[in-house]
Amino acid sequence: MSASADLHVEKVRENYDTRVDQWQTIYDGESFHDHVIQRRMDRCLEAVDTLGPVSGKPLSEESRRALDVGCGAGQMALALAQRGYEVSAVDVSEGMIEATTATFEAAGATADIQLADMRHLPYEDDTFDWVSGLGAIEYLTDPGEAVEEFARVLVPGGHMVVTSPNPYRLAFALDPIGVAIGLLGPPPTGYPRQYLSASTLRGLAERAGVEVVGLLGHGIGPLQVAKKPLLPARTSIKLSHSAERSLPLSWLEKLGANMIMVARKPG
Numbered sequence: 001m002s003a004s005a006d007l008h009v010e011k012v013r014e015n016y017d018t019r020v021d022q023w024q025t026i027y028d029g030e031s032f033h034d035h036v037i038q039r040r041m042d043r044c045l046e047a048v049d050t051l052g053p054v055s056g057k058p059l060s061e062e063s064r065r066a067l068d069v070g071c072g073a074g075q076m077a078l079a080l081a082q083r084g085y086e087v088s089a090v091d092v093s094e095g096m097i098e099a100t101t102a103t104f105e106a107a108g109a110t111a112d113i114q115l116a117d118m119r120h121l122p123y124e125d126d127t128f129d130w131v132s133g134l135g136a137i138e139y140l141t142d143p144g145e146a147v148e149e150f151a152r153v154l155v156p157g158g159h160m161v162v163t164s165p166n167p168y169r170l171a172f173a174l175d176p177i178g179v180a181i182g183l184l185g186p187p188p189t190g191y192p193r194q195y196l197s198a199s200t201l202r203g204l205a206e207r208a209g210v211e212v213v214g215l216l217g218h219g220i221g222p223l224q225v226a227k228k229p230l231l232p233a234r235t236s237i238k239l240s241h242s243a244e245r246s247l248p249l250s251w252l253e254k255l256g257a258n259m260i261m262v263a264r265k266p267g
């Protein structure tokens with residue numbers, strides 16, 4: 001682990017400490033970006049609901065553990081708790097940890113909520129049925145380190161669901177001026193974020209020794225010129241929905257703004 005990777009994590013942490021309000025309200029937002037975030041969580045939860053805990057037994061029979069990494073304001077962690085999982089949630093930002101604690105308190109729910117860096121999860125090997133990392137691994141200089149760490153803490157047969165922004169998204173292909181503007185200036189957050197395609201995610205899964213059981217792209221659009229949207233957000237969201245319904249999965253995997261990978265630890 002290099003000093004520059006540590007410095008990068010520190011910059012991300014400082015930045016997210018200033019963005020707690022954004023992540024507390026994003027699931028009620030109406031912009032195209034807010035929609036992609038909301039859809040991302042819905043699709044990840046569909047995977048959890050479809051695949052379930054390792055044994056397949058009803059959750060009420062025995063406690064099943066789930067870990068949400070980079071938990072932000074805690075919405076995914078709470079959704080897992082509401083499904084009956086015994087939840088742990090970690091984030092590198094103290095502000096986000098306070099927000100997640102507040103989210104659980106407001107819902108009258110409980111969780112193990114800890115300040116931690118996803119490169120060193122404070123858990124034993126073979127602990128969780130599910131590990132989720134929504135919009136998390138792209139904040140490391142080497143996202144593969146996180147996928148390996150998620151695999152370590154999964155029980156054999158357990159699943160991870162990880163997401164990443166897709167470098168080949170249709171929105172970039174339709175707006176080369178916007179892409180050029182983005183490349184010319186420094187990143188607005190002060191640090192670069194990784195864009196990971198479907199094939200890069202498959203490579204990370206292979207490196208971590210987990211089997212990919214699903215890869216999905218979602219969020220088709222929006223149509224922009226020089227980063228300025230050409231259509232109202234509501235129209236772009238409707239178009240994205242109908243594209244997701246009608247395009248083959250292999251196209252969504254190429255064109256989606258965001259990628260979701262579900263992978264299983266062998267055993």
Ligand SMILES: C[S@@+](CC[C@H](N)C(=O)[O-])C[C@H]1O[C@@H](n2cnc3c(N)ncnc32)[C@H](O)[C@@H]1O
Pocket residue numbers: 009012013016023069070071072073074075076090091092093096116117118119133134135136139140
């Ligand atoms: C884009 S937000 C996503 C929040 C949440 N997963 C969601 O989808 O609502 C990214 C989160 O990852 C956290 N994060 C970034 N780098 C991290 C690291 N090295 N370890 C743990 N959390 C990290 C940030 O503090 C932030 O809360």
